[in-house]
Amino acid sequence: MLDRICAGDVPPKHHTQLRGPGGELRYEECFTRDGFDGPYTILYHLRRPHTHRLAPAEHGWRAPAAVGPRDLAKRHYRSGALAAQGPQIDARVPLLFNDDLIAGVAFPTAEDPVYIADGDADQLIYVHRGGGVLRSLLGDLAFAQGDYVFVPRGLLHRFLPDRSAQHWFWLSLTGGLHVPRQWRNEVGQLRMDAPYSHRDFKRTELVGPRDEGIRQLVVRRAGAWHGFALQDSPLDVVGWDGTVYPWAFPILRFQPRVSSVHLPPTWHGTFAARGALICSFVPRPVDFHPDAIPCPYPHSSTHCDEIIFYCDGNFTSRLGVGAGSISHHPMGVPHGPHPGAYEQSIGSTRTDELAVMLDTFAPLSTAPAALEIEDPGYQDSFL
């Protein structure tokens, strides 16, 4: 959650009357997290926001089911080999998951035809290819290639991808997403030495009440999609203020850290979630000690599964991976660079890698779609 935003008409004091030009009473909606203890946003509607009727759920991506027991191997999945069609609400493909999160890809080819509220999890989407608009109760958020896009749990929205080819890496985060604590000061502001500032985040623009003609809403709860019929357009918000809202963050706005010797991924921590740390590896100079080995050291991170989504650049420590590759290295066994990479990195001065990395603190299960795009030679490529 970031700093407070105020958009459109709100009354001078919360929980008091707001009226339209003709004296019409507006309807307040308190959108709260963690019961009434956490961050919140207050919206003002033209109409009561809770009048939806039960209806069939005609859209919604499938919850992942785990494939049977697998060897404790390092894995490489070529996500670009998948080609699911349709709107993202239907075309998301889960690949790896545990109780804290689902990680997958999507290649949306159409706008979402219904409104969506994910009652289970915050959504974080890394836009590897493509762009578009996230439309929500709180307004429109334009996003572009290289952006992380955040959608808070429970917020009514739909995605309108543009006509370019789309390739998204997405995370569904059951325990919620937040800025790592080490990047905040004691009043919650981003610290001056944080790797980004409030100005780096793209915000929504409230367009005002409008009617797109869509009267269907689907809500995910406990992994299942539930349908509702709406009487009127839900996009009837005239104003809101608060700290819960969607945003987009361009990965290249992340300010990388460099040291005399190799820094662990913690320093690249961009967002935190229950059971996971999400890191951004962006182009940067490398370690400058005269005897530095810039390539990551082999490591046994005994409590983490590691996922890397490779975006662009030259991945010096790994062979055979390309843009759109996803590696999964499980806890319990050491991992590290491919043969030769460790030695060859000595004397290098820069890396142009661009990648999203995720450490998860609970082991990940594999969804069936991952088997279709697995590189069978990856485990032995480290020999």
Ligand SMILES: [Fe+2]
């Ligand atoms: Fe690692």
